[in-house]
Amino acid sequence: xxxxxxxxxxxxxxxxxxxxxxxxxxxxxxxxxxxxxxxxxxxxxxxxxxxxxxxxxxxxxxxxxxxxxxxxxxxxxxxxxxxxxxxxxxxxxxxxxxxxxxxxxxxxxxxxxxxxxxxxxxxxxxxxxxxxxxxxxxxxxxxxxxxxxxxxxxxxxxxxxxxxxxxxxxxxxxxxxxxxxxxxxxxxxxxxxxxxxxxxxxxxxxxxxxxxxxxxxxxx
Amino acid sequence: xxxxxxxxxxxxxxxxxxxxxxxxxxxxxxxxxxxxxxxxxxxxxxxxxxxxxxxxxxxxxxxxxxxxxxxxxxxxxxxxxxxxxxxxxxxxxxxxxxxxxxxxxxxxxxxxxxxxxxxxxxxxxxxxxxxxxxxxxxxxxxxxxxxxxxxxxxxxxxxxxxxxxxxxxxxxxxxxxxxxxxxxxxxxxxxxxxxxxxxxxxxxxxxxxxxxxxxxxxxxxxxxxxxxxxxxxxxxxxxxxxxxxxxxxxxxxxxxxxxxxxxxxxxxxxxxxxxxxxxx
Amino acid sequence: xxxxxxxxxxxxxxxxxxxxxxxxxxxxxxxxxxxxxxxxxxxxxxxxxxxxxxxxxxxxxxxxxxxxxxxxxxxxxxxxxxxxxxxxxxxxxxxxxxxxxxxxxxxxxxxxxxxxxxxxxxxxxxxxxxxxxxxxxxxxxxxxxxxxxxxxxxxxxxxxxxxxxxxxxxxxxxxxxxxxxxxxxxxxxxxxxxxxxxxxxxxxxxxxxxxxxxxxxxxxxxxxxxxxxxxxxxxxxxxxxxxxxxxxxxxxxxxxxxxxxxxxxxxxxxxxxxxxxxxxxxxxxxxxxxxxx
Numbered sequence: 001x002x003x004x005x006x007x008x009x010x011x012x013x014x015x016x017x018x019x020x021x022x023x024x025x026x027x028x029x030x031x032x033x034x035x036x037x038x039x040x041x042x043x044x045x046x047x048x049x050x051x052x053x054x055x056x057x058x059x060x061x062x063x064x065x066x067x068x069x070x071x072x073x074x075x076x077x078x079x080x081x082x083x084x085x086x087x088x089x090x091x092x093x094x095x096x097x098x099x100x101x102x103x104x105x106x107x108x109x110x111x112x113x114x115x116x117x118x119x120x121x122x123x124x125x126x127x128x129x130x131x132x133x134x135x136x137x138x139x140x141x142x143x144x145x146x147x148x149x150x151x152x153x154x155x156x157x158x159x160x161x162x163x164x165x166x167x168x169x170x171x172x173x174x175x176x177x178x179x180x181x182x183x184x185x186x187x188x189x190x191x192x193x194x195x196x197x198x199x200x201x202x203x204x205x206x207x208x209x210x211x212x213x214x215x216x217x218x219x220x
Numbered sequence: 221x222x223x224x225x226x227x228x229x230x231x232x233x234x235x236x237x238x239x240x241x242x243x244x245x246x247x248x249x250x251x252x253x254x255x256x257x258x259x260x261x262x263x264x265x266x267x268x269x270x271x272x273x274x275x276x277x278x279x280x281x282x283x284x285x286x287x288x289x290x291x292x293x294x295x296x297x298x299x300x301x302x303x304x305x306x307x308x309x310x311x312x313x314x315x316x317x318x319x320x321x322x323x324x325x326x327x328x329x330x331x332x333x334x335x336x337x338x339x340x341x342x343x344x345x346x347x348x349x350x351x352x353x354x355x356x357x358x359x360x361x362x363x364x365x366x367x368x369x370x371x372x373x374x375x376x377x378x379x380x381x382x383x384x385x386x387x388x389x390x391x392x393x394x395x396x397x398x399x400x401x402x403x404x405x406x407x408x409x410x411x412x413x414x415x416x417x418x419x420x421x422x423x424x425x426x427x428x429x430x431x432x433x434x435x436x437x438x439x440x441x442x443x444x445x446x447x448x449x450x451x452x453x454x455x456x457x458x459x460x461x462x463x464x465x466x467x468x469x470x471x472x473x474x475x476x477x478x479x480x481x482x483x484x485x486x487x488x489x490x491x492x493x494x495x496x497x498x499x500x
Numbered sequence: 501x502x503x504x505x506x507x508x509x510x511x512x513x514x515x516x517x518x519x520x521x522x523x524x525x526x527x528x529x530x531x532x533x534x535x536x537x538x539x540x541x542x543x544x545x546x547x548x549x550x551x552x553x554x555x556x557x558x559x560x561x562x563x564x565x566x567x568x569x570x571x572x573x574x575x576x577x578x579x580x581x582x583x584x585x586x587x588x589x590x591x592x593x594x595x596x597x598x599x600x601x602x603x604x605x606x607x608x609x610x611x612x613x614x615x616x617x618x619x620x621x622x623x624x625x626x627x628x629x630x631x632x633x634x635x636x637x638x639x640x641x642x643x644x645x646x647x648x649x650x651x652x653x654x655x656x657x658x659x660x661x662x663x664x665x666x667x668x669x670x671x672x673x674x675x676x677x678x679x680x681x682x683x684x685x686x687x688x689x690x691x692x693x694x695x696x697x698x699x700x701x702x703x704x705x706x707x708x709x710x711x712x713x714x715x716x717x718x719x720x721x722x723x724x725x726x727x728x729x730x731x732x733x734x735x736x737x738x739x740x741x742x743x744x745x746x747x748x749x750x751x752x753x754x755x756x757x758x759x760x761x762x763x764x765x766x767x768x769x770x771x772x773x774x775x776x777x778x779x780x781x782x783x784x785x786x787x788x789x790x791x792x793x
Contacts, residue, residue: 001425001426001429002425002428002429003429003432003433004432004452004453005452064484065480065483065484068451068480068483068484069451069452069479069480069483070451070452071448071451071452294684296680296683296684299680299683301606301608324686324687324688325686327683327684327685327686328685328686331684331685332684334677334680334681334684336677338675338677338678338680338681339681340678340681340682340696341678341700350682350685350687350695351685351686354682354685354686354687354688354691354695355685355686398681401681401685402684402685405685405686
């Protein structure tokens with residue numbers, strides 16, 4: 001029944017998952033560039049964002065066309081709305097990767113603190129795990145695994161706070177000050193990527209339950 | 221890390237499997253078609269192309285001439301004595317209304333399904349076999365009937381009662397029987413004049429899914445007053461409207477484009493008013 | 501607004517309406533009763549007078565001046581032959597005309613409109629006029645003489661308009677959607693008519709023809725005019741002199757002997773049975789093949 005509607009919904013979701021894969025590659029790219037202080041790689045990551053933007057626009061247009069033509073209701077409608085929101089979150093995540101890459105370029109020849117660099121790498125890995133978990137839970141319509149994203153986000157948030165303190169203590173050393181400030185922003189980007197992953201998890205819950213709710217309130 | 225390779229074109233996936241304009245094959249080429257019943261024209265100066273293996277929908281308010289238009293494609297307007305057809309329709313390059321064109325042959329190649337299902341008061345088998353019989357296609361009649369019923373997604377429901385009367389079927393089944401009847405003579409084109417408007421929603425969905433399958437082999441043209449239906453199933457949509465000139469009402473073609481365009485960003489304000497429900 | 505005040509006018513209005521309805525129904529029943537009572541009296545009268553005389557003698561003997569051995573065999577046979585010939589003539593001509601008028605004729609042509617007008621008129625012409633017509637053109641003009649065939653032809657003309665009208669109704673009752681569907685499949689006009697329209701119209705045509713026949717076998721005036729003789733003792737032949745049951749009845753009632761009047765009543769019963777059987781046949785046909793579109 002409604003063969004063409006189902007095909008289009010499946011195609012949209014497949015495209016979305018592919019966009020997610022693109023975002024993961026962008027994240028891994030910018031983390032590598034950061035670790036090795038590789039400006040060339042950073043440039044590639046920045047250029048790569050065009051691919052993500054193309055994917056984003058294509059999905060937007062696909063959704064507009066589907067809504068106009070197929071008038072989906074109930075779970076089909078929630079499916080489309082969820083894809084619409086997740087599309088946006090993915091695109092924002094990719095933009096944060098670009099920001100990280102740009103910051104990497106700015107600290108090219110600036111001395112760095114290896115411990116903090118490792119901490120950032122850990123945060124990055126956590127972010128990667130969250131993105132993967134968010135995409136998987138959406139694909140499997142698994143609300144429970146979506147809810148674990150909250151805990152994972154706590155870890156990133158905690159790491160971010162610790163990093164802020166460490167950078168504050170770093171700022172005593174004038175040589176590392178510049179690097180520290182830039183890394184603060186990088187940490188903030190990674191923390192925001194984590195938040196977007198949680199938002200994706202909330203879309204999974206919305207799709208399954210029909211109710212939109214935040215997983216946690218703002219007080220955390 | 222090397223430059224990331226170009227990913228699968230998301231856009232290509234989104235696009236429906238339509239060939240681009242250069243690769244489309246034209247089945248009907250309509251130029252300056254005007255149809256009048258008596259004095260006043262019912263349809264004025266219509267020009268468009270219908271493409272092979274596309275579902276093309278004609279939409280518009282009542283009285284805009286879309287039914288008149290579709291009946292030109294299989295010369296059913298010949299049956300109305302007062303109908304006058306001007307302009308040309310080329311079917312695969314041949315003038316449909318040419319001097320030595322046989323209307324019977326036209327109707328074999330270009331079949332029609334009507335708004336209200338009209339099964340003959342005969343058995344299911346005889347209904348589907350009627351076309352082949354009158355056209356002399358009597359070899360392997362059983363095979364033809366079975367294939368047609370399969371194509372119309374009706375075989376499983378009637379295979380054990382082919383000799384039963386067709387009037388005992390439900391509305392949706394009767395309409396699928398009428399489709400099977402058309403398919404039995406191996407047409408090239410299927411014309412459907414509001415095929416689902418007399419049916420319940422479930423039967424309507426089944427007919428729409430059927431059209432989705434059939435368009436792989438046939439070219440389908442459909443008139444519908446339900447624009448959501450056109451939005452769902454048509455590849456190209458033509459919007460007709462009524463024009464009042466000198467006190468005469470006649471139908472005109474306002475816009476003809478790919479369906480997503482008609483329903484997301486139509487070029488003509490009249491089209492937009494119609495599809496948004498603000499008029500008509 | 502109190503409930504009581506709005507109650508009163510509504511109630512009395514209803515009372516008036518109810519009584520009007522009841523009076524109307526009573527009047528309808530009365531008119532029906534008049535018809536039934538009249539018919540019932542007639543039947544009763546005929547049955548009481550003639551039932552005793554319905555016996556094999558009536559059916560197998562020729563007429564005679566002796567009421568004890570008089571029968572109506574030649575008349576009954578003639579009526580049967582007339583019926584058969586009637587069907588053979590009227591059905592093809594009547595159905596053919598109806599098919600032409602409904603499927604092929606262009607209504608805008610003057611001769612078709614004239615044809616239509618004439619058929620309506622012919623159905624209303626009194627039967628005796630047909631008798632005069634037959635006498636002038638068939639018996640004398642064509643030189644057929646006073647034979648069974650002439651009688652059959654007259655009755656054909658008499659009944660033809662009715663058959664044509666009945667056939668046209670039956671053909672019109674076939675929905676246009678059936679024709680459209682057949683044309684759309686590539687059938688020619690002849691194929692549409694012969695394979696869809698006529699088969700679907702046959703029950704209506706058959707019913708109409710049988711009803712026309714039932715009326716025709718009771719016709720007396722035209723047969724008398726063209727010379728149905730009253731005293732034939734031999735079995736009729738198509739090209740020979742003849743009589744018919746209604747004529748026989750008419751003549752028996754004219755004879756003084758009261759026994760003949762009873763014989764006439766008996767013959768009426770036979771005729772009525774024939775008519776009733778034909779009508780029953782028509783109803784059975786109609787019910788059996790009734791189409792629900």
